[in-house]
Amino acid sequence: MTAPQESSPAAPEEARRADFIRERVRADREAGKHGGAVLTRFPPEPNGYLHIGHAKSICLNFGLAREVGGRCNLRFDDTNPSTEDEEYVHSIQADVRWLGFEWDALYYASDYFAQLYAWAEELVTKGQAYVCDLGGEELREGRGAGKNSPYRERGAAENLELLRRMRAGEFADGARTLRAKIDMAAPNMNLRDPVMYRILRAPHHRTGNTWCLYPTYDWAHGESDALEGITHSICTLEFENHRPLYEWFLRAIGVAQQPQQIEFARLNLTYTVLSKRKLLRLVKEGRVSGWDDPRMPTLSGLRRRGYTPEALRLFCERIGVAKFNSTVDMVQLENALRDDLNKRAPRVMVVLNPLRVVIENYPAGEVEWLEAVNNPEDPAAGTRKVPFGRELFIEREDFRSEAPKNYWRLKPGQEVRLRYGYYVTCTGFELDAATGEPVLVRVRYDPATRGGDSPDKRKVKGTLHWVSAAHALEADVRLCEHLFRTAHPEDVPAGVDFLDNLNPDSLRVLTGCKLEPSLATATAEQRYQFERHGYFCLDARDSRPEHLLFQRAVALRDTWAKLEHKEGAPK
């Protein structure tokens, strides 16, 4: 395992609480199982983009291996060419690396097709598998009813011949299957003579047309684990019922040391969906702009949104691993990002909804470059100079012609601080004749408060960010809200589509936002804190030097908005 190079906000493995899987691995090592070795694997099927739920599995598999000096492989579970594509193979590798992990070996289940087939012939010879002529419907019904297939007692020689003819392409797709001969009366459905091979003529992204026979998940997965020497095969809960079959196959092929399958609960998150099928629908039906739409819970979407690998890893560490089906609150994810970025994102002043301010007693044409702290949480980040002048922009939200007394911002007669600038007092304002909205605010400044401190130590409650009108850069800013309007979008009555729960206001783009000039050198990799707003980054795909587009990753906590919302709420 190679450790990620960058610093982790997650205080590297300090007294991490052991989950039941780590507990189990620890016990296995103490018992000397597998000679104390630990080899895990992350086994995605290349049929979609990775999402935050996969991050949980990646952090578990790679993280666990790293903690105990073990190894972890990346293995593509490419046994169903009809849904898989190379595009996904590339994106998955990029996403795993971006998250901060490097695999010890890269494999494909298709690497093992020949070996798997050889084993299948062995099982046939030993009478542990047979060729079944039942069609899909009959087969399913037979398994449900626990009824033996009429082909179950076919002789080994005939089975072997038929299997070879299947492989040679003599039969139509779906005409026959190879089935394990286990127990049609087993209470566990998976043991009722499960299918090992189906005939499927689909070009495979790696093996091309060399096979018209593809192994099922059950017949490929444990065997792949065994071939790689996996010690702990960690998967999600829905495979729990498959474990007896996993173990049966391993015994049948006679591996010396069995990998141990362990299941954990997959991640559920509020206000989004985390199933590949549903995410694929969002993309295919054009409800989002693509897999990397910043509202998507995909790793590529989160990356574009402004999430950092550190934040995602911190999130995965915080949510833990268990067998209980649970739903994690989205704020947990957002908070992991805030915690990460608060410590390292440079601060910058940006006015999203500009309102013009004129300082009546400030000399026209004068410009002062005032010193601003880049990151109060990190003195090493230093300072920068921001230009100040007679005309500024402030946030529309920061002025009210009429306001309650707990409104600390600018209102007639009230003094506030312009961050790193001066104290100013509102002396007047102008309204738009048509809309009644303020279009200009007049203030007077106190020259003695340069830099934002008053010599007489008088206090002002409010501090506003601002941008000099003469120096402002312009940009568009994209603000995203939850993709779905309900916490559990999949909870819909029968007949109702979960897409009905999409949030129609999940995407908003502000134009004409005013930025301090230092942002001229912004890069897509850099995350900024727009003071009093949140964390933002340049959109890696749509921003242009001549037309900047910033993306908000997450807003700052907003106690004032919460307070006001509460007071304004109807009684």
Next chain:
RNA sequence: UACCCCGUGGUGUAAUCGGUAACACGUCUGACUCUGACUCAGACAUCCCAGGUUCGAGUCCUGGCGGGGUAACCA
């Protein structure tokens, strides 16, 4: 319906051989503050229910109740 798994504060997790509920986030209070941010302090749990074993049970046993998964030639 059958089989399997699970059930600890609002949420997500923890509690080595049974010893008297911990951590994170959230929420509410308050303090601090040149970001109504950050930070800091305090508050918030009848451990699903009912019996049983025990000096003592979230932990063990029995029976309920509740939730989830599976019942593809998907993974």
